[in-house]
Amino acid sequence: MKYHARIYVTLRPSVLDPAGVAVQSGLKHMGYENVEQVRIGKYIELTITAESEEAAKQQLDVICDRLLANxxxxxxxxxxTEISTPAEAKV
Incomplete structure (x- = not known):
């Protein structure tokens, strides 16, 4: 089975986010005084092949833990999300 994964990586709440602080400051200078708590993160998409959804989730946990996130x-x-192949769509 093929799956499409959307991965979100964010700093822990206890970690200072200098990029978020800079963006928030820039927004305030632009007149957006109502914006608070800006946090910057990473968004990653990938396709993974696995025998089951549970196997795909386990692989993604390892991938995120070892490479994509500190x-x-x-x-x-x-x-x-499971990706249906054209052959499966006809059935």
Whole structure:
């Protein structure tokens, strides 16, 4: 089975986000005084092949934990959607 994954990586709430602070400051200078708590993160999309959705989730956890996120200072979550192949769509 093929799956489309959307992965979101964000700094933990306890970690200072200098990029978020800079964006918030820029927004205030532009007149957007109502914007608070800007946090900057990463968004990653990938396609993964696995025997089941559970196997895909387990692989994604390993991929995120080892490569895509620094788990000491970042959190991650993902959404997984099964991709139907053209042959499956005809059935």
């Amino acid at each position: 788990v000491v200072i970042e959190n991650y979550c993902f959404e997984l």
